Amino acid sequence: MRNDETDKIWKRDAVKSPCVNICVIEPKSGLCTGCLRSLDEIGAWGMMDNDARAEVMDALPARKSLLTKRRGGRKGRLNRS
Numbered sequence: 001m002r003n004d005e006t007d008k009i010w011k012r013d014a015v016k017s018p019c020v021n022i023c024v025i026e027p028k029s030g031l032c033t034g035c036l037r038s039l040d041e042i043g044a045w046g047m048m049d050n051d052a053r054a055e056v057m058d059a060l061p062a063r064k065s066l067l068t069k070r071r072g073g074r075k076g077r078l079n080r081s
Contacts, residue, residue, distance in 0.1 A: 015053035017045055018060060029066040036063040 022034030
């Protein structure tokens, strides 16, 4: 049987991580291509309070343009003229 204190821990209203399990750091921008966070933000996420997490979440949409375009991998190389 759970007590009220344990229930509070599991039901807290924490800002959830934007991680989508595509963890690749793009060298030029230093951002994860999946969640758009920096390595420092990813590492500190567990220690951040909700206000700090919300600030990071608010900044993520604008970061999409900082990622460089993929070159197309093997398919891109084969299609070059």
